[in-house]
Amino acid sequence: MNQPGNNRVALITGAGRGIGRAIATELARRSFSLCLAARSHDQLEETRRLCGLEPSRSLIVLIDLAQADAPQALFGAIDGHFGRIDVLINNAGWAPPRTPLKRLPYDDIARVIAVNLHAPIALARLAASRMETGGAIVNLASAAAHSAGHGEAVYAAAKAGLVTFTHAAFKELRSLGIKTSAIIPGLVDTDLIPPNKRLDRTAMLQPADVAQAVMNVIDAPAHLCPVEISLEPQRDPMRG
Template sequence: MSDTDRPVAIITGAGRGIGRATAIELADEGYRVCLAARTREELEATRAATGLAPPDSLIVLVDLAQAQAPSNLLETTLDLYGRVDVLVNNAGWAPPRRSLVKTSEADQDRMLAVNLRAPIALTRLAAARMLQQGGGAIINIASTAGLRSPALEAVYAAAKAGLIAFSRACFNELRGSGVKVSVVIPGLVDTALIPPNKHLDRTRMLAPQAVARAVTRIIKAPAEICPVELVLEPSRNPERAR
């Protein structure tokens, strides 16, 4: 396959954690990768880890809390590659756990924008392009917070529950079209999103690479295999008895 025939994957939040691991996996699988987040140094480190030099890797600096960011990201990708085959809506954000009444409006809006509005907009735009191309895959990274609704995570849980509902609806709407939509729902993953906490045993959390492998398997599976949702819990409970 020549370089220009290689499929293209957009990975949001590719600078660290699950996004970086997913970018590395997809590069290993032969994808050209578009790496999106806000921090250039982290994206450069991810690019180096993929072994893909420009133009087989593209860095796009975006703040997905901004309303125009999804369309800018898609346009930038299409300007360079002229196609998008995979979208991994992975970027996510939450402040340290705190009660709803102590959550600022700015944090509330950022959580909803990054975890829900941006993935919806990116899915809407990318799906249109994938339908024209005749196929593709969209993987949304939610969280078990969206299933369990834990205290002190109300807005984050609402955003992730919304992303799960949105993904299921997109699966229903796009089934049979050649565009896969799947939502991956991890429990605790050992990344910078989870601050140090003496009540958590990090060695029992999922590794970001485990989530990345699951994402890649869904993408690589034959068209007729598309888990609508995949819940990934660590096999051992990271929560220490109090």
């Protein structure tokens, strides 16, 4: 995984904006071919344009990862277009507005678990079974996994589950030459964080900071691959 991409293929979920788009542009700069997946076609097309990839080296898949059959469908498309996978970036994530647990709709609980935990695990399983000569699986967790704020208990639980899954998969997959890592960022200035006068957005991490951490995993020799990377803003974005 030290060499530039050339014929290597990466799948990035949630590639239409924010952190996923920043990761996509970095991987394109390293000559990876890309599968870009999310629900919003125009955003994915804009990511493809920013990556400067021609259609044969890029595949857009419109998919809702909350659906149980989405991971298999996504890999069906990748198998058909590229016939290989070298890097999986489990980036897509979703959280409802912060809501006290006793008022959180059951549908939101199911969607948070499906998008942030079930889909990444299912995609890792599908990717690992295809990575016969090694590869990398990078999971976007969150600092909420370790210190959740009020009204984000289920999101925090899903991300904590993803961190634990990463640690277990790291041990299981390293003998196959597959690197598995979790990136654990604090607040990043993206659409996921709604406008809030109590937050200083200039103090937040930028999507490019997170993309750089992902590249550190991609570039690391297998025996030096970190199982998790925590990223915190230099200043606390919380005002007062």
